[in-house]
Structure formats: C-alpha cells, structure tokens
Amino acid sequence: SQTIHQWPATLVQPVGSPLSLECTVEGTSNPNLYWYRQAAGRGLQLLFYSVGIGQISSEVPQNLSASRPQDRQFILSSKKLLLSDSGFYLCAWSTRHENEQFFGPGTRLTVL
Amino acid sequence: AQSVAQPEDQVNVAEGNPLTVKCTYSVSGNPYLFWYVQYPNRGLQFLLKYITGDNLVKGSYGFEAEFNKSQTSFHLKKPSALVSDSALYFCAVRDNSGAGSYQLTFGKGTKLSVIP
Numbered sequence: 001s002q003t004i005h006q007w008p009a010t011l012v013q014p015v016g017s018p019l020s021l022e023c024t025v026e027g028t029s030n031p032n033l034y035w036y037r038q039a040a041g042r043g044l045q046l047l048f049y050s051v052g053i054g055q056i057s058s059e060v061p062q063n064l065s066a067s068r069p070q071d072r073q074f075i076l077s078s079k080k081l082l083l084s085d086s087g088f089y090l091c092a093w094s095t096r097h098e099n100e101q102f103f104g105p106g107t108r109l110t111v112l
Numbered sequence: 113a114q115s116v117a118q119p120e121d122q123v124n125v126a127e128g129n130p131l132t133v134k135c136t137y138s139v140s141g142n143p144y145l146f147w148y149v150q151y152p153n154r155g156l157q158f159l160l161k162y163i164t165g166d167n168l169v170k171g172s173y174g175f176e177a178e179f180n181k182s183q184t185s186f187h188l189k190k191p192s193a194l195v196s197d198s199a200l201y202f203c204a205v206r207d208n209s210g211a212g213s214y215q216l217t218f219g220k221g222t223k224l225s226v227i228p
Contacts, residue, residue: 042200042220042221043218043219043220043221044156044202044218046215046216049215059215088153090155090156092156099144099146099161099163099206100146100158100161101158101216102158103148103155103156103157104155105154105155106153106154106155108153
C-alpha cells in the first residue's frame with residue numbers, strides 16, 4: 001500500500017531564517033506531487049505541483065520554492081521566512097490516471 | 113476556471129440525526145467531485161468521489177453524496193450522525209475538460225459538530 005510522509009511535524013523558525021520541508025511517498029511510482037498551505041484551519045491554497053522529476057509548477061507568487069530531486073521526494077524551501085509564511089503545510093500525491101489526491105499528515109510552521 | 117462553494121461555515125446536528133453538508137461547483141466541462149474530511153492538526157482523508165455513472169456515490173464511514181448536474185451540487189450526506197463525525201469537511205472539484213491538469217480546487221470547508 002502507498003504511504004506519504006512529511007517532516008518535521010512541527011517547526012518554529014525566526015523571521016529571515018531558511019526553510020526546508022520534506023515529503024516522500026512510498027509504494028507508488030511516477031506520482032503527481034503537490035504542496036498546499038492551509039491558513040487558520042480552513043481553505044487550502046495550492047502552492048506547487050509536480051508531474052515529474054525536476055518539473056515544478058508554481059500557482060502563486062511568493063518567497064517559497066519547491067524541488068523534486070527524486071521521483072518520490074518533494075521539498076518545499078525558502079531562503080528567508082516571513083511572518084506570513086506561518087501555516088499548516090500539506091503534501092499530497094495522486095496517480096496519473098486516477099483523480100483523488102492523498103494527503104500527508106502535515107507540518108505546522110510557526111514563524112516568529 | 114473551476115470553483116467550489118460551501119455555503120455553510122458550520123453545521124450542527126444532533127447525534128443520530130441525518131446530516132447534510134452542502135457543496136456547489138462551477139466548471140466549464142464535466143466535473144470530477146470529491147469530499148475530504150480533516151480532523152484537528154491532521155491531513156485530509158479522502159471520503160468519496162464522483163467521476164461518472166450513478167449520481168449517488170457511497171464512500172467511507174457511511175457517508176454518501178449525490179451529484180446533481182442541473183443544480184451543480186454535490187452534497188454530502190449521512191443517515192445517522194455520530195459524535196466522531198465532528199470534523200472539518202472539504203468539497204473539491206476538477207474540470208475534466210483540461211488536458212494535462214490534475215489540480216483540484218477546494219472549498220473553504222464546513223465545520224461539522226455532532227452534539228451528543
């Protein structure tokens with residue numbers, strides 16, 4: 001069966017510090033991968049998605065970036081965090097031929 | 113463009129009563145529709161989906177949803193609510209007419225509270 005991991009689970013970082021969040025998927029090959037941010041426990045905002053290694057599409061302008069160095073690894077990064085980057089970050093995957101996305105447990109990021 | 117509306121921020125229902133969480137959508141082509149549930153500080157869990165076929169879709173934990181094309185709705189229902197159903201529910205849509213796009217658009221969520 002497929003599983004999706006995210007780490008760390010929680011993170012507290014000062015403004016201006018760098019960020020690296022990691023997501024890995026097991027049990028499937030060539031998944032589509034997604035990064036979402038959820039603010040205040042409500043709506044999800046799609047940040048990035050990837051259909052293959054090195055292929056990243058950005059949905060909103062921001063100081064975040066994403067990379068996909070391996071087929072089942074998706075990384076969310078920032079060089080300098082802002083207060084507004086605080087939130088709950090969710091990684092998700094889907095197959096190329098099915099439609100539902102499956103979500104990881106999330107990372108709670110607090111920028112102080 | 114595709115969009116989803118969940119008109120109720122919160123729904124309260126007594127335990128044992130039927131529940132409905134509303135969702136309407138807008139797409140240019142045919143919709144793929146989904147429901148997810150989120151418990152506090154957890155990721156989203158997939159409940160059910162409508163792709164094609166029977167308008168009544170059955171999913172996990174006794175939930176079902178009815179696709180209504182004329183009303184562009186996909187309401188989530190359960191005949192008898194449990195306290196453990198209390199959570200945040202998200203409706204999502206994907207427009208099947210777009211080539212190469214697997215993006216889902218999510219509603220803002222509806223908080224369901226089941227009162228003992």
